Amino acid sequence: MKTLQELEAIRQKTLNELNLRKNREDGIRVVVGLATCGIAAGARPVMAAFVEEINKRRLTNVTVSQTGCIGLCRLEPIVEVYLPGKEKVTYCKVTPEQVGRIVSEHIVNGSPVVEYTIGNFE
Amino acid sequence: MIYRSHVLVCAGTGCTSSHSLRIIENFHKKLEETGYDKEVQVIRTGCFGLCAAGPVVVVYPEGIYYSHVKPEDVEEIVNEHIIKGRPVQRLIYKEHDESGVNTTLNDSDFYKKQHRIALRNCGMIDPENIDEYIAFDGYKALGKVLTEMTRDEVVDTIIRSGLRGRGGGGFPTGLKWKFAKAPESDVKYVCCNADEGDPGAFMDRSVLEGDPHSVLEAMTIAGYAIGAQQGYIYVRAEYPIAVKRLRVAIGQAREYGLLGDNIMGTGFKFDIDLRLGSGAFVCGEETALLASIEGGRGEPRPRPPFPAVKGLFGKPTLLNNVETYANICQIILNGAEWFASMGTEKSKGTKVFALGGKINNTGLVEIPMGTTLREVIYEIGGGIPNGKKFKAAQTGGPSGGCIPAEHLDIPIDYDNLISIGSMMGSGGMIVMDEDNCMVNIAKFFLEFTVDESCGKCPPCRIGTRRMLEMLEKITSGKGEPGDIEKLEKLAYNIKAAALCGLGQTAPNPVLSTIRYFRDEYEAHIYEKRCPAGVCKALLNYVIDPEKCRGCSLCARKCPAGAISGEIKKPFVIDPAKCVKCGACMEACKFSAISKK
Secondary structure, eight states, X not given: OOOHHHHXXXXXXXXXXXXXXXXXXXXXXXXXXXXXXXXXXXXXXXXXXXXXXXXXXXXXXXXXXXEOOOSXXXXXXXXXXXXXXXXXXXXXXXXXXXXXXXXXXXXXXXXXXXXXXGGGTO | OOOSEEEXXXXXXXXXXXXXXXXXXXXXXXXXXXXXXXXXXXXXEOOOSOGGGOSOEEEETTTEEEOSXXXXXXXXXXXXXXXXXXXXXXXXXXXXXXXXXXXXXXXXXXXXXXXXXXXXXXXXXXXXXXXXXXXXXXTHHHHHHHHHOOHHHHHHHHHHHTOBOTTTTOOBHHHHHHHHHSSOOSOOEEEEEEOOOSTTXXXXXXXXXXXXXXXXXXXXXXXXXXXXXXXXXXXXXXXXXXXXXXXXXXXXXXXXXXSEEXXXXXXXXXXXXXXXXXXOGGGGXXXXXXXXXXXXXXXOOOOSSOTTTSOGGGSOEEEEEHHHHHHHHHHHHHOHHHHHTSBOSSSBSEEEEEEEESOSSOEEEEEETTOBHHIIIIIISOOOGGGOOEEEEEESGGGOEEEEGGGTTSBOOHHHHHHTTOOOXXXXXXXXXXXXXXXXXXXXXXXHHHHHOOSSSHIIIIIHHHXXXXXXXXXXXXXXXXXXXXXXXXXXXXXXXXXXXHHXXXXXXXXXXXXXXXXXXXXXXXXXXXXXXXXXXXXXXXXOTTTOOOOOHHHHXXXXXXXXXXXXXXXXXXXXXOOOOXXXXXXXXXXXXXXX
16 A cells, blocks of 8 residues: 555656656757767767766756757767757767766756867867 | 656557557567667557547657658658657648648647646556556545545535536536535445447547546545445446556556555545446436446436435445546646636536547547637647538537537537537537538437437337438438428427437437528428438439540449440430449549539
8 A cells, every 4th residue: 555655756756757758948958969970970878878877866857869960970979958048058079988077067067068068179 | 767768659549540559569679679778768658639640659858749650660760760860750740731830749739729637648648557647646636635625625626616527418516426425325336437429429438548547536536525435437348448448547556555445544445346338328328327337227217316316226326427537636636716717607627529520630639618619620620621611510429419600609618509509418529511411410310319229218219210210201302391390399309208318319410400401401302402412312413515525434433334325425324223322423534423
């Protein structure tokens, strides 16, 4: 038999898993370029690292999705991060090792990791 | 486990019959092959509502809405959308208007105007996973009722909400609860009428398939309110998916202690069992339904005593329809005032309609009461296919009537529909265009009631049969002056004298078509002509000699050898041999053949 508290715990846990089916205004979006160029440059492990890191930190307002070729194939893997109400930030030549910092500094604390951004490659 | 993407595949009856289960299987297989099965979750849901676009697949977080998906399309969706982030344009749902733009689920015309309360979880959750139901506030209302509210408060909340029975009659639900609570009895029952029998109606089926727990939770709340410990759901055996999901849901609820002894540790005891009906329309009538649950023959009995006083096994019984129950938990959680703020003065909340017939967006819609028929048909429903003209909408199935074009702007609620000679009914809405013969429609519904009459009372058993015979006479070109008046007189007598709702409402389709389309009846009787070109006996196919080029194609297509002529000269149809199949008309490349 489940008590009310146990039901509430199930609710919270499952809700986290269902979050991306809800339309959220305050959601953060991480978009990984996964066209042929991105995949060839190693975007798959990068995406997996984002999913894992976000899962680990139980960040329920972040969705990770994929997109096609942005046109800057030489700078792949490219990751774009959209914070609500802010301009998007584009990271280039992202490696799985960099993902932890992007998540903790940018997604959690709101300050982009400037040295990984596109400005440093142009 | 948190997935980065959810692929929702509709597994309602409509989409299942177009192979959505194979789509699900293919997704699992393909995702596993490509190694994405740990990132992407595939969920089987209930009906999304837009059955015309089925099978439907929705991919989150983007909310991309794919329509008419075939099992072999799965490979492309996985390769392109899931792996490379390029939504498959050719499969994305497109609007019916000229714009034809791609759209996501919530932005489409079909969903924009809807307000989903009873269907809130349909197409949103996996109906066979109780945790997903709990996540969307499931069993919260039951918790609130058991720990914070007295039985009187529950009944009072339902009364104040203004909820009326969604099965068709429109009796105030709260009052029913009050009547069932009043008698002192150690045994009472809570029953759910899921014997949805109207032709073209599938609202209740979709709720049971898409969100079975919402009905279980509401019945348990009702059990607490009226003091019952046992519930029965009377569901048609022809709804195998609904039955299966209800069984799964009841099992899960028992496992979680949400049904059974000592629910949530509060000491309250309640359980629910299923009873399968074998598809008799009359068993949707409350006294016949209860007789059938008892194991007796499904026949109605006179009321009073009403079931609230003397119902199942002679005990006080509460009987509500599926959709009525589907509203209860939301009313408890959001308050009576919230519910009463929607709808019209006397009809509160929303109503689910099963939209069918000559309409682009066949499917399930839930609209606030007071929405006009025009909005339902032209905005949500996407209008009538092939640019045809709207003739009438039939609501309430065999008990209801039709609404002609002149009443398109009437706000839909219980009382308005009755005032124009139709009724809300359980929510079937069949749209008819200029190609439908109204006499033939009336005949169709009469055939249904004659078939389904249980035979207990003569007005229904004999009266409806006589009415059907008269309609057959009229549609076969043998109508005589005075037939319309005879039909009307008989109809009123049946309405006054029949025992149960089935018989009392059976003449409605005839009365309402006579009321609005008397000219069509008259054309059949006096001119021996069917204006819509449906009634075969009154039809003649003719070849226009001006247009006929004498190609002989029609003569070769004719199965009866009724067409003859010389090549390059106009052909003629022999009316004596013609079987009126229309094959010649379809075959003619010069539109030289017409129906008269």
